Amino acid sequence: MATNIRDVAKAAGVSVATVSKVLNGYTTVNENTKERVLQFVKEMQFRPNSAARSLVGRRSMTIGIFLTTGLAHPFFTQILAGMEQALKSKGYDLIYLAQLSWNREYSFVRHCQSRNVEGVVVFGFQHEDMNFDELVESDIPTLFIDLDVHEGRAGYISSDNQAGTQQAVSYLAGLNHRRISFLSGNKDSYVSRHRQKGYRAGLTAAGLPYREEYVAEGDFTRETGYVAMGKLLALTERPTAVVCCSDMSAVGAMEAIHDAGLSVPEDISVIGFDDIEIARYVSPALTTVRQDMITIGRRSIELLDDLILDKKLPPPEAIVPTELIVRGSCGPANG
Amino acid sequence: MATNIRDVAKAAGVSVATVSKVLNGYTTVNENTKERVLQFVKEMQFRPNSAARSLVGRRSMTIGIFLTTGLAHPFFTQILAGMEQALKSKGYDLIYLAQLSWNREYSFVRHCQSRNVEGVVVFGFQHEDMNFDELVESDIPTLFIDLDVHEGRAGYISSDNQAGTQQAVSYLAGLNHRRISFLSGNKDSYVSRHRQKGYRAGLTAAGLPYREEYVAEGDFTRETGYVAMGKLLALTERPTAVVCCSDMSAVGAMEAIHDAGLSVPEDISVIGFDDIEIARYVSPALTTVRQDMITIGRRSIELLDDLILDKKLPPPEAIVPTELIVRGSCGPANG
DNA sequence: TTGTAGGCGTTATCAC
């Protein structure tokens, strides 16, 4: 059906070995024959069968992707767009391994191995309920996004969560806010922990005290943002500003503020984290800490490629800068 | 490294052929040996190498995905989530073929063939600048989403664009609107054409005349929605309602209305199409025609699977129902 | 019912 290396060899009047050598950049082949072979390759639109290639132990040029949070993650598209750039230039294809629901004994690692996957990107923010031991022990180069796994051949990449949050707090302090609260994500998630660190650092830098009651826990979603904000509002000395762990929880917080008969930013200033598209469309538009997911996507493939190519390379811990995007949800302190 | 069929055969004390037969559901194998083989398969966590499998002409269980609009498409995530359900139950993996930018002679079809891809899903709304001839002629089972290609082994799936738009017009007519305008997408796109058809059908059903000047062209984006709405507002007898070809263009239209000193829905009612997440967050929240992208994603894989399994099957033309989601952007006609 | 052996398309190791 599709042309194979033998067809090309026959057409060019050489052996398959020669064609193979030309294709793999061996220098031990005559310039003229090389020229002729390449011409036939182009003419016949020949592309080596990747299954055969990976079978003989050569590279499969395949990177697997695993989503701990399902496809529904708001950043997925941006990350993928960033990945695409690097995939193109490095020549990888990206495979999404749909785990077979009917198989109780399903092993993601075995699935990767049977597919000859060269590396894996894991993406999501759930730490607790996933067991990555098998993956880490498998020695398959792995890059986690937003999960601080750093062991064996597994590294990670994430935004500078701490600095980003600290900058948000400083910005509010600069607007004379002195009662700044923090709406966290799941306490044990890597990103939430570091954002909370940044919150404390920001308070300290501004000479503000850390108050336990000003920290409310959510889980990144709009719903828990609403509930958590409600608790903050019930405080006798209620905060004049709130830094949220995600844009969606900020949206929930704004709704709670609105429902309490207060307004943003006159009564309370709100800052989100992420800069998802929705942030621009809520009213007032949300001031937020932008994560550069395009860069994170691109770098994740580049770092993974390094890991694949160099077996001895220590796994990376990459941090990508954030940017404060000022819109309309913050104003000077009032009260 | 990873266990192969020979290891399993040795462990179970049988030949590789027997193991293979067990794995492939041959009935010509003794119940006891089968039992024992399966036990070792499970114990050793054996999974046949898919490269070797597809090399011997068996199935690769791989479906390719091709995006004409890049990853940035707003529905991408939902479609993928729908696909995932079917991929799981059918046992396919999904591969994203990153086209190699440095290769001028790049052929998507050859890439698919070299990867032994069994079928392809094409997704996007650009018709004109893409050349699908090679793909259609390649005889690779293909399923287009939102593109009415129907030829050879290529079929398509899409929302019921016509009925959805017609329902939107009827809804407005029911609110006593008599000057209902239409903000189209790219005129030559499949979905826009059918939505415009539905617009006319809706007018006819309501006994309203079709007026050329009430149709403004955009390209689904917010920017062109803003511009097109501006033109409609400049009309001497300006419309009291507008049906838009997408939610993003509806957002643009609402901004134009606002900037003209008018308000939604008091002065002008607005209906979108898609029901993307943003529709819930603009103010007023957008009444819109929801597309069931989850179902479209799931069905696209199911239909593709049918096409792959049955070489004689005529390619499908599948239409998925829409649903009118009533929110706050429409009110009774006023004037 | 089970085992042997040839072949899928490619690369790597030798000879020549």
Place this chain on the structure above:
DNA sequence: GTGATAACGCCTACAA
């Protein structure tokens, strides 16, 4: 500089 040929892991006639 070039060409046989043995792998890679698996499946499928065919033989036993």
